[in-house]
Every structure is written in structure tokens, then in C-alpha cells.
Amino acid sequence: QKEVEQNSGPLSVPEGAIASLNCTYSDRGSQSFFWYRQYSGKSPELIMSIYSNGDKEDGRFTAQLNKASQYVSLLIRDSQPSDSATYLCASSGGGADGLTFGKGTHLIIQP
Amino acid sequence: DAGVIQSPRHEVTEMGQEVTLRCKPISGHNSLFWYRQTMMRGLELLIYFNNNVPIDDSGMPEDRFSAKMPNASFSTLKIQPSEPRDSAVYFCASSRQGSSANEKLFFGSGTQLSVL
Numbered sequence: 001q002k003e004v005e006q007n008s009g010p011l012s013v014p015e016g017a018i019a020s021l022n023c024t025y026s027d028r029g030s031q032s033f034f035w036y037r038q039y040s041g042k043s044p045e046l047i048m049s050i051y052s053n054g055d056k057e058d059g060r061f062t063a064q065l066n067k068a069s070q071y072v073s074l075l076i077r078d079s080q081p082s083d084s085a086t087y088l089c090a091s092s093g094g095g096a097d098g099l100t101f102g103k104g105t106h107l108i109i110q111p
Numbered sequence: 112d113a114g115v116i117q118s119p120r121h122e123v124t125e126m127g128q129e130v131t132l133r134c135k136p137i138s139g140h141n142s143l144f145w146y147r148q149t150m151m152r153g154l155e156l157l158i159y160f161n162n163n164v165p166i167d168d169s170g171m172p173e174d175r176f177s178a179k180m181p182n183a184s185f186s187t188l189k190i191q192p193s194e195p196r197d198s199a200v201y202f203c204a205s206s207r208q209g210s211s212a213n214e215k216l217f218f219g220s221g222t223q224l225s226v227l
Binding site: 034042043044045046049088098099100101102103104 | 144146152153154156159167202215216217218219220221
């Protein structure tokens with residue numbers, strides 16, 4: 001069974017620091033990886049996608065993928081209180097497959 | 112675009128009653144997904160459709176759950192009869208699927224279901 005594992009947190013980070021979120025996945029056939037942000041009472045919204053080993057940067061966000069270790073991470077630089085949310089890691093086998101989500105990490109940015 | 116539209120936003124019902132959740136995907140998207148979210152189990156994929164055809168319903172918990180997609184702009188998820196353990200947030204999501212890597216999912220606002 002495909003599984004995506006995340007530390008549930010809460011992860012507390014001071015404002016302006018780097019927040020580091022991690023996830024591992026069980027299915028070696030997974031090809032696509034995503035990070036979603038979910039505010040309390042809201043729906044998940046996509047913030048990053050990554051398909052190849054290495055780093056991918058978008059503004060303050062950097063996604064990292066290591067397929068050999070089956071490991072995905074998300075770095076948030078210059079953390080802001082508005083970054084406080086639950087971050088969901090997801091994987092997919094590609095094609096028309098659905099996404100498998102982790103349970104999420106609750107991130108708190110302390111002003 | 113209005114995004115993925117779900118109704119109702121909140122549903123409170125009594126055990127044994129039939130519940131129908133509705134979803135209108137983003138125009139032009141050819142894949143539709145139904146997810147359920149609880150604190151204990153997180154986001155679980157229940158079923159997904161590609162070009163209105165159910166592809167994988169292995170996540171549907173029991174025969175009490177059924178889903179249909181009669182056309183490209185409408186889908187329903189029905190629970191009959193409902194039970195208290197069905198209480199959760201149900202999300203519908205859509206995407207534009209190609210032949211390569213999975214396209215990103217756009218989620219609706221969800222339906223908060225409470226079965227008393």
C-alpha cells in the first residue's frame with residue numbers, strides 16, 4: 001500500500017527563520033511529488049511540485065527530492081506568520097493516478 | 112474561472128439518512144477526485160474519474176458509498192445509509208490530465224458532514 005509519512009508537529013519556527021518540512025514515501029514507482037498548504041477550515045492549495053531529483057526554487061519556497069532515499073522536503077525561507085498552516089506532502093505514480101497524501105505537518109511561525 | 116464548486120458547505124443529518132454531496136469541476140478539467148479528510152486518517156482518496164469514467168474506487172469504504180459522474184461538469188457522492196463514523200470533510204478536486212506526469216489538483220471548499 002502506498003504511504004506518505006510526515007511528522008505531525010507542531011513545528012514551531014521563529015519569524016524570519018527557515019522552516020524545514022520533511023516527508024518520506026513508500027512507493028518507489030512514485031514519479032510526482034507535491035506540497036500543499038492548508039489553512040484551518042480551508043481546502044488544500046498547491047504551493048510546489050517536483051518531479052526530478054534535486055532542488056526546485058519558487059520565491060521563498062524550495063522543494064527538494066531524493067528518489068534514492070524516497071525523501072521529499074520543503075524549505076520556507078524568511079518565515080512569516082502567514083505561513084502558519086498545515087503542510088501536506090503528496091505523491092503520485094503519474095498519468096491519471098490520484099495523489100496519496102501524508103497527514104500533514106502543522107507549522108507555527110512565532111512573531 | 113470559479114474553481115471547483117461543492118455543495119452543500121455543511122450538512123448535518125441523522126444516522127440512517129441518505130446524504131448526497133455535489134461537485135462541479137473546473138471547466139476543461141477531465142479528471143475528478145473525491146477525498147475524505149479526518150484528523151485520524153488525513154486525506155483519503157475515495158474514488159476518481161477520468162473523462163467521466165470511474166477509474167479506481169478502491170478507496171470507497173463500503174457499499175454504502177457510491178459516486179457518479181453523469182457528465183463532464185457534475186459529480187455526486189452518495190452515502191446511504193449514513194453513520195456517525197462518516198462524519199468528515201469531503202473534498203472534491205479536479206485536474207487536467209495529460210499523458211505525462213500528473214497535473215496539479217484544484218480543490219473545492221469541501222463539505223463538512225456531521226452524522227448524528
